[in-house]
Amino acid sequence: MTLAGPASAAPAPISYNRDIRPILSENCFYCHGQDGNQRKADLQLNTLKGQRADGNIIPGKPDESRLIQRILSDDADELMPPPDSHRTLTQSQKDLIIEWVAQGAPFENHWAFEAPTRPAVPTDISGPIRNEIDRFVLAKLREHHLQPSPEADRSTLLRRVTLDLTGLPPTLDELNAFLADTSPDAYEKVVDRLLQSPHYGERMALPWLDAARYADSNGFQQDGDTFQWIWRDWVVKALNADMPFDQFSIEQLAGDLLPNPTNDQKIATAFNRNHLINGEGGAIAEEQRNVILFDRVDVTSTTWLGLTVACAQCHDHKYDPITHRDYFSLMAAFNNVSETGRAGGGGSRIRSAPPLLELKTPEFDLGLAALKQKTADAITAAEPDWESQRNQLQLKWEDQILASTDPLEENWKRLIEAARDTKPNTYAGGRVRVEFDSVRLPKLKGHDPIKRIVAAKLAEETFAKDELPRVMIMDEKQPRETHVLDRGDYLSPTEKVTINTPAFLPPLPADAPKNRLGIAQWLFLPEHPLTARVQVNRMWQHFFGTGLVKTSEDLGVQSEVPIHQDLLDWLAVEFRDNGWRIKPLHRLIVTSHTYRQSSRITPQQLEHDRDNRLMARASRLRLPSMILRDLALSASGLLNPQLNGKPVYPYQPEGIWDGLAITKERDFTYPQSTGSDLYRRSLYTFWRRTVAPANMFDASTRQICNVKPSLTNTPLHALTTLNDPTWVEASRVLAANLIRQTADTDIRLTLAWQHCISREPTTADLSRLRQMLDRQLEHFQSDPSAAKKLLTVGATPTSPELDASHHAAWTSVCLAILNLDAALTRE
Known part of the structure; x- marks a missing residue:
């Protein structure tokens, strides 16, 4: 043949x-x-x-x-x-x-499994060049007979880089200052300012929280709360301080194993305690502990190696050279944590599971001291024998229950009998006492001094259990043998394995500690092929929407071969050899001409590079919902810029948690925040795993590791940005500010546009806005009740000195601007 x-x-x-x-x-x-x-x-x-x-x-x-x-x-x-x-x-x-x-x-061999070496930077290149990134991109564009785009206009460029580095729009003062600065390095000065902003760490923390599956509760039906927000604050602080990425990673994977670890280094290990915890009655503790271990291996591999290893839990990987044994050899590094697989105890809400690190904050000490004083005052005002009277009241209630024939009281009857047995059951006695103090005593007539004391003591105990921060961390206090599990079944162990790394990657050094710390340090060996590539690819994804390798979650055999492989390898080596510093690499990217290009697409680009993989233009991206919410708050002046702290509870639909068992068992409803806490950044919104915030469309579920954002565009988004109280209230407050600021309609419209879109409107834009304003004013003047209804949305008091119909009309215009494509998009 x-x-x-x-x-x-x-x-x-x-x-x-x-x-x-x-x-x-x-x-x-x-x-x-x-x-x-x-x-x-x-x-x-x-x-x-x-x-x-x-x-x-x-x-x-x-x-x-x-x-x-x-x-x-x-x-x-x-x-x-x-x-x-x-x-x-x-x-x-x-x-x-x-x-x-x-x-x-x-x-x-697969390109990603070979250690990156620094490629030669193309030299015979002409075109707009600001740094080495542009040389690589221009060389590839020349191969495909494409030309780069010109630089974006200054207003667009400022909005782009400010949103990308801080997640907030530029203020009018910042916009005007940049437009007035004619110095050659005006843009670079802006970049340096943004990199030093405390809001930089908040923006860069968002994708890391998605990777770490961070949430403020455990998940499952019995969805108890945790204190993992302490780790979230650690991440923001570390990113703002430009902690080198190797240190940032090693502390999160094994900070507790460092010599004389600090509390901060222990807190960092909460990265691998952000998993779901199944506290339901039918859950088998050892099975759940293994589920947590599987999750830990998958999260570590996806986050640092950019590999999908989950299938090796049951068999050799079908594509990548990861064996069944490799999987469990890696899992052995995480198998010595003193955890049980059970959800921990706590107060009425908290279900943190040991090991825990208790952190008495000044706020906690002050709160507990105030409650103790309230208890002491109540005791002082009562009769000296108040405790004896209380005990007599409980005995009387117990006797009534024992004599009762009500079937609903059978459970309490059994508990009382167990507590009164010749060998009393202390658990039963505790349940009976809590039931009497918290439920039965408040229903009795009279006895107010005793009620006040008992209520004060209960409040003190609940506060101590619910408010003392106990962050879940890693430790190495429970040595265990690790075995390969047949088909991943924890009940079917086979051969014993010890801590090791996948055989196709560089070996664990002979002198490396055989624990999590050794694995963490191994990730940053100079010859490791994946760690640096994975991270710079995700940095590129952040700034351009798509990584140089599109499958940012998987650089394995099934991934695409990157068009810009030389650029990827150059960036990886630059990152590694520059001490794993994140901010300098971010600065390099955003100061390149490649980043600064206009996002306008030409017919030639549309025909030959529709998806912009060759980078002949800047990417145009729909902003994530968390950023859109922050943008609306910032434009209105409502945003509370406070950093760090406990999660807050901004507007959510009424009864959002009613379907959860926790609301029935512990009367746990959504405690909406008040005052400035309503307007904190989306980063600080309480994240319940079973019911995520309803206005955070396209957000990660925070149940599994997610390193690739989902960007969609559906009518459901508009339902949120047109009707959610945050956007309506922000528009109302912005409108009131504009009305007070000037009586000139065009100036008001221009200011509204600048607050939301960071540039001046065109003549055509102003014309359309005036037409809308006139129609809305006519509508609200003919229907005053509609104006009144619109102006009551949100907690900010309505301004009584403003004409309601005019205020409502301007509110509608501001809301429309916030919903324009130019406002919702990072150009």
Whole structure:
């Protein structure tokens, strides 16, 4: 049989990683790849040895290679992929494989599994160049006969970089100052200012919280609260301080194992205690502990290695060279934590699970002291024998229960009997006492002094249990053996394993500690191929919407080969060799011409690079809902810029938690915040895993590790940004500010536009806004009740000195501006 490859006078060299591996990975590796249990006919095509074995591929001889014969066969029993696999090679793919074999079938290891080296920066490049990033991008654009875009206008550029680095829009003073600054480094000065802003850490914390599956509760039906916000504050503080990424990571993975660890280093380890905890009655503790361990391995691997390892929990990975044994060798590093798999106890709401770090804050001490004083005052005002009287009241109630025939009291009757037994049950006695003090005593007539004392003591006890911060951290106090689990079943242990790293990656150094600290340090070996690449790819994703590798969660064999691989490797080496400093790399990216380009798309770009993978223009992105909420608050002047602290409870739909069992058992309803806490940044919103904030569309569920944001555009978004109290109230407050500021309509409209969009409106924009204002004014003047209703949305008092119809009309205009595409989008 003579084979004809693709028609070409001089075939271009074929890259195995770029051209061939994706075809084989998609169509062949499932049955002929890494997983030995799944492998058919003992044929392995993902390795050089397997390709060369038994004449599967004979370099330079496609007509003699079994692989080629099988993909070209007319016999359904011989054809590969087989028809029942529902996979088919196109003719162009077959031609490409044939030509690759004809060229000698050169094999390459997967590009991401080779340590990055610093590529030479292109020098023979012309065009707008501000740093090395532009040279790489321009070289690739030249290959594809595309031109870069000009720089964006100054207003757009300021809004873009301010939102990207702080998550807030520029203020009018900042906008005017930048527009007036004609110095050559005006933009660079803005960047330096933003990098030093305390709001930088808040913005950069958001994707890290998604990766860490951070929330303020455990999850599941019995969704108790935690104090993990203390770790959230640690993240913001570390990012603001530009803590080197290796230190940032090592402290989170193993801060407790560092010499003489500080409280901050212990708090950092809460990264791996942000998992769900199943406290439901039917949950088996050891099973749940293993579920937590699986989650920990997956989160660590996704966050730092950029690999999907979960399938290796049950069998060898089907694509990447991660074995079943590798998975459990890595899991062994996390198996010595003194956790049980159970949700911990606490007060009425808290369900933190040990190990815990107690942190008495000044706020806690003051609050507890005030409650103790209230108890002391109540005791002073009561009769000296108040405690004896209280005990007599409880005994009288107990006797009534024991004599009762009410079936609803049977449970309490049994508990009272157990408490009064010759060998009293202390648990039963405690339950009876709590029931009497908190439920039965308040219903008795009279006895007010005793009621006040008991209520004060209960408040003191509840505060001590619920408000003393106890952050869940890691420790190494429960040595355990780790075994490979057959099919991932915790009840089916097989061979014993010790702590180790996947064999295809650099080995754990011989002198490295055999614990979490050793694993954390291993991630930052100079020869490690993944850690730096993974992080700079996600930085690129943050600033451009898509990473240089689109699959930012997976740089394994199934990932795409990056178009800008040289740029990715250069950035990775730059990051690593510059001491893993995050802020300098962010500065490098946002000061490049590539970042500063206009986002306007040309017909040529639309035809040849619709998705902007070549970077001939800036990316245009819908802002995340958390940023949109902060933008509305900032534009109105309502935003409370306070950093850190306990979660707050901004506006949510009424009864949002009513479906949870916790509301029935512990009367736990949504405690909406008041005052300035209503207007804190979205970062500080209380995040209940079972019912996430209703106005945070497209946000991560915070139940699993998520390193790739979801950006969609649906009518549900508009329902939020047009009707949610935050946006309506922000528009109302902004309108009131404008009315007080000036009587000139055009100036008001211009200011409103600048607050929300950070640039001046065009003449056409002003014309449309005036038309809308006139229509809205006519509507509210004819329907005063509608105006009154609109002006009562939100907690901010309505301004009585303002004409209601005018105020309502301006509110509608401001709300419309906040809902314009230009306001919702980062251009």
